[in-house]
Amino acid sequence: MRPTLKAHLLFFIMSISFSTSASESINGEKLFQEKCSDCHQQDGNSTDNDIPHIAGFSAILTFDILDQFKSGDRKSIPINPQKVENNPNKAHDNNSKNSIETDMNVIAKSLKTKEIEALSLFLANQTFKPTTQKYDPKLAETGKMIHLDLCENCHVDQGSGKIEDASLLKGQWKQYLQRQFKALSKGERYMPRRMKKRFRKLSEEDKEALIEFYISPMKNKSDKTIPANEST
Ligand code: HEC
Ligand code: HEC
Secondary structure, eight states, X not given: OOGGGHHHHHHHHHHHHHTOOGGGGSOHHHHHHHHTHHHHOTTSOOSSXXXXXOTTOOHHHHHHHHHHHHHTSXXXXXXXXXXXXXXXXXXXXXXXXXXXOOOHHHHHHTOOHHHHHHHHHHHHTSOOOOOOOOOOHHHHHHHHHHHXXXXXXXXXXXXXXXXXXXXXXXXXXXXXXXXXXXXXXXXXXXXXXXXXXXXXXXXXXXXXXXXXXXXXXXXXXXXXXXXXXXXX
């Protein structure tokens, strides 16, 4: 997590553990259905290649990411409004005067801190449902080795494990992942120092193989290698 957020998050974690936080007065689920489900679906598992699954991320990570969108530290890539219009589960009716935002930066800016907390808690209680996608088995095998060597420390259980603050990767949409790999490579997105050190070592081929691994189904979940030396 970003160091600047630590103080606020400490408070947030305390409010989660005592569960008497003011976020209780905001219904995270209701807010999510109103503001987010048009794109991320009702349970945070998106049905569109351009829109990420966000179910099951830890509350702290979701809070951090929404805060980055809100401050503009992370620039979002807006999606084609047509995609929202075509969503059969769309919560907004076509005659609604409230036109739907298509840009995560604008959406996050409209949220108060307490609302971000409530949404983060709601999402943390949902289950990430991996998407089955077409993948290249040979590249995926190579990707798995790279992942176990460099990325498993934080993206545990081959990118499927929920820990405090690393994104779930296994079963995320391919097109979304490709865009994020580009943004991370260009330095357009925050990543922790220890991830940066490892990410820098990756060739274009390595990145392609990692993506094929992340979109492939889970095999042998217990496979692990000795984690790379923490001090490197
Ligand atoms: C118009 C469609 C749309 C709506 C509505 C929307 N999102 Fe998003 N969301 C996206 C897209 C597209 C991205 C990916 C942005 C990018 O690639 O930069 C995204 C990214 C995210 C991410 C980052 C996921 C990751 O893996 O890093 C989070 C968290 C998120 N949205 C939460 C929300 C919440 C909470 C709401 C409601 C307040 C919301 N979104 C409303 C389309 C939407
Ligand atoms: C020190 C822990 C750490 C290590 C090691 C690490 N990551 Fe990450 N990774 C994170 C965190 C934390 C985030 C969320 C960053 C944010 O947006 O705040 C993240 C985000 C990502 C994302 C964006 C996912 C999304 O939903 O948008 C990708 C892709 C990713 N990591 C790939 C990798 C790869 C590939 C490696 C190995 C080369 C790696 N990471 C190693 C901690 C780590």
